[in-house]
Amino acid sequence: MIVSDTQRRELIEKALEARGYSYSPYSHFRVGAALLCSDESVYTGCNIENRAYGPTNCAERTAFFKAVSEGKREFAAIAITGGEDGTVWCYPCGVCRQVMAEFCAPDAFEIICARSEEEYRIYTLAELLPEMF
Numbered sequence: 001m002i003v004s005d006t007q008r009r010e011l012i013e014k015a016l017e018a019r020g021y022s023y024s025p026y027s028h029f030r031v032g033a034a035l036l037c038s039d040e041s042v043y044t045g046c047n048i049e050n051r052a053y054g055p056t057n058c059a060e061r062t063a064f065f066k067a068v069s070e071g072k073r074e075f076a077a078i079a080i081t082g083g084e085d086g087t088v089w090c091y092p093c094g095v096c097r098q099v100m101a102e103f104c105a106p107d108a109f110e111i112i113c114a115r116s117e118e119e120y121r122i123y124t125l126a127e128l129l130p131e132m133f
Contacts, residue, residue: 003077009117011078011079012117014044014079015114016114016116018044019046023049030082031046031090032046032080034079035077037067038076039072041072044066045061046062047062058092060100064100074103075100076108076109077111079120080092080113088115091128094129097125105125110124
């Protein structure tokens with residue numbers, strides 16, 4: 001599936017909105033994500049922290065797990081936003097990249113790292129996770 005500029009901007013808008021639901025009382029670093037499925041449905045996620053840290057879940061995995069738990073298995077893109085003031089580039093962690101590798105085509109899946117709807121960078125999964133297994 002080819003992701004249009006309009007779809008990218010809509011994903012970023014939804015990721016920015018999801019960021020507002022973040023539960024991040026320890027890091028105070030809010031992250032939001034919006035995942036575009038191949039059927040054009042969108043699932044959002046935010047980071048959810050825990051005092052024990054290990055049970056913490058990233059925004060990207062929250063979106064993926066919501067989608068997969070509802071039967072989705074094919075994905076086109078994900079938008080990720082982080083921080084509060086639009087000055088931070090937020091990239092998926094290694095664990096999130098590996099979850100993406102489980103379900104996404106390395107050279108086709110788009111990872112959109114955004115500061116705003118106008119300022120974003122696009123990567124393929126292969127670019128951010130070379131030599132994946």
